[in-house]
Amino acid sequence: MEWKPNRHSHLTIHQQIVNWIKQRIQSGEWPIHTKLPTQRKLAEAMGVNRSTIVNAIEELVADGILSTRVGDGTYVSNNSWNVLIKDIHPDWEKHISSSIYEPNFQTIQLINEYEQRENIIRLGTGELSPDLLPTAVLQRSLQNVPLTARDIGYSEPKGSRQLRHALSRYATKRGIHATPDSIMIVSGALQALQLISLGLLEPGSTVFQEAPSYLNSVRPFQSAGMRIVSLDKENRDNRLPDQIISMKGKKQSLFYTVPTLHNPTGSIMSLDERRELLQICAYQQIPIIEDDVYHGLAFGKTPPSLKSLDSDGQVLYIGSMSKTLSPGLRIGWVIGPEPVIDRLADIKMQTDYGSSAFSQQIARHWLESGLYEEHIDQLREQLKRRADFVEEILQLRYNSIATWNKPAGGFYIWLRLHEPLVNKALFLKLLKQNVLINPGYIYDAKDFYHIRLSYAYASFEQLETGLNILYEAIAEGTS
Numbered sequence: 001m002e003w004k005p006n007r008h009s010h011l012t013i014h015q016q017i018v019n020w021i022k023q024r025i026q027s028g029e030w031p032i033h034t035k036l037p038t039q040r041k042l043a044e045a046m047g048v049n050r051s052t053i054v055n056a057i058e059e060l061v062a063d064g065i066l067s068t069r070v071g072d073g074t075y076v077s078n079n080s081w082n083v084l085i086k087d088i089h090p091d092w093e094k095h096i097s098s099s100i101y102e103p104n105f106q107t108i109q110l111i112n113e114y115e116q117r118e119n120i121i122r123l124g125t126g127e128l129s130p131d132l133l134p135t136a137v138l139q140r141s142l143q144n145v146p147l148t149a150r151d152i153g154y155s156e157p158k159g160s161r162q163l164r165h166a167l168s169r170y171a172t173k174r175g176i177h178a179t180p181d182s183i184m185i186v187s188g189a190l191q192a193l194q195l196i197s198l199g200l201l202e203p204g205s206t207v208f209q210e211a212p213s214y215l216n217s218v219r220p221f222q223s224a225g226m227r228i229v230s231l232d233k234e235n236r237d238n239r240l241p242d243q244i245i246s247m248k249g250k251k252q253s254l255f256y257t258v259p260t261l262h263n264p265t266g267s268i269m270s271l272d273e274r275r276e277l278l279q280i281c282a283y284q285q286i287p288i289i290e291d292d293v294y295h296g297l298a299f300g301k302t303p304p305s306l307k308s309l310d311s312d313g314q315v316l317y318i319g320s321m322s323k324t325l326s327p328g329l330r331i332g333w334v335i336g337p338e339p340v341i342d343r344l345a346d347i348k349m350q351t352d353y354g355s356s357a358f359s360q361q362i363a364r365h366w367l368e369s370g371l372y373e374e375h376i377d378q379l380r381e382q383l384k385r386r387a388d389f390v391e392e393i394l395q396l397r398y399n400s401i402a403t404w405n406k407p408a409g410g411f412y413i414w415l416r417l418h419e420p421l422v423n424k425a426l427f428l429k430l431l432k433q434n435v436l437i438n439p440g441y442i443y444d445a446k447d448f449y450h451i452r453l454s455y456a457y458a459s460f461e462q463l464e465t466g467l468n469i470l471y472e473a474i475a476e477g478t479s
């Protein structure tokens with residue numbers, strides 16, 4: 001035995017001896033029931049006092065790794081492996097439960113899991129149906145996607161310059177005048193929200209949101225320790241400006257909104273409401289995040305974007321190709337004041353070195369060639385047909401149990417039941433019948449009246465079957 005403790009180590013002699021003995025057992029050199037050398041021999045070989053050996057052995061006996069038999073020395077105990085395995089393997093449960101990122105709500109975890117299963121009717125999915133994705137055109141267009149060696153290297157912090165030029169031109173159609181330097185590419189709108197929470201806020205900052213809100217279903221701000229304040233737009237006694245003033249904390253605040261084709265309600269904020277929001281936020285120095293991922297899918301004319309009405313650089317605008325072209329491309333963008341965009345781009349570089357170069361080149365080609373807008377024009381028509389189809393079913397069957405607004409575009413109908421029946425039990429009951437819904441409580445924890453119906457994903461046949469099953473399940477709950 002040649003090993004000796006290292007007197008210059010940062011570990012104590014005692015700890016080194018304990019570790020050394022454990023190491024002999026773990027490596028199999030000392031299997032279970034091995035008799036250890038005597039304490040005297042160990043002390044001599046290691047050049048330490050016998051009492052140091054006694055203490056180390058006592059610790060290992062107390063842990064159940066060694067056992068002593070009176071008058072017969074020390075042995076590797078039966079249980080040593082069980083104890084050592086716990087010692088070797090990290091306590092993942094503890095790591096998971098103590099980390100800063102919050103887990104998804106269980107209902108959302110179930111939605112994410114069941115969405116991938118065969119034979120499930122997805123009545124709430126916020127995604128284009130496979131029939132609506134332009135797969136064949138996209139495939140053909142790949143041949144014309146320009147690729148140079150430079151394009152497929154790491155891109156600039158703000159993303160491909162050509163794509164930002166194309167987006168700058170595209171944004172003018174939305175009334176937004178932004179130079180390529182004030183635009184950055186992100187891996188989907190959700191990443192924009194994450195970067196904003198990391199780069200522009202400190203824990204304890206206030207994030208205002210509308211109730212109900214998409215943010216409750218993804219929680220990028222909640223996980224970063226922000227204070228989330230839900231505002232009730234319908235409250236006539238306590239108007240929005242008063243709610244903002246009374247709830248604004250001492251730290252920074254942000255206002256997150258989806259003013260055009262809101263998720264989950266599908267509503268569109270009027271021009272007056274937009275002006276009022278800009279005014280009150282300007283007065284309170286609260287930046288606004290305008291999440292505009294659905295605007296291209298409006299069936300009629302919509303009011304101008306908040307960003308186009310913004311003369312003071314108070315709005316951060318977020319767009320995405322997920323709802324129009326392909327969620328798998330993971331291409332979104334943020335438009336805002338240059339110092340803010342520089343800051344977000346710096347964080348993005350620290351996070352992932354930029355979004356996929358291939359996706360950026362595809363997005364650029366689709367914008368520059370006109371394919372993107374051509375596709376959206378057709379998509380809008382198809383979504384309108386789907387919306388009419390679902391509304392017809394609702395008119396036929398749901399009038400006595402629910403109310404809803406005529407969809408103005410996008411994917412969703414915010415169905416309100418007359419009774420508060422939309423709870424976890426209803427969700428699970430439908431799941432047993434292979435029908436997946438997005439219950440209102442994932443967008444507002446107190447809401448048991450609403451279901452977010454999506455006419456974008458399921459086939460016509462599935463929509464009809466699913467809505468019939470849903471109707472029966474609700475009717476059973478009311479009788």
Ligand SMILES: Cc1ncc(COP(=O)(O)O)c(C=O)c1O
Pocket residue numbers: 126187188189190191214258263291293320321322327331332
């Ligand atoms: C309002 C809103 N913002 C952002 C996103 C996320 O979009 P992306 O796929 O671009 O990250 C969604 C997707 O459901 C959404 O509905």
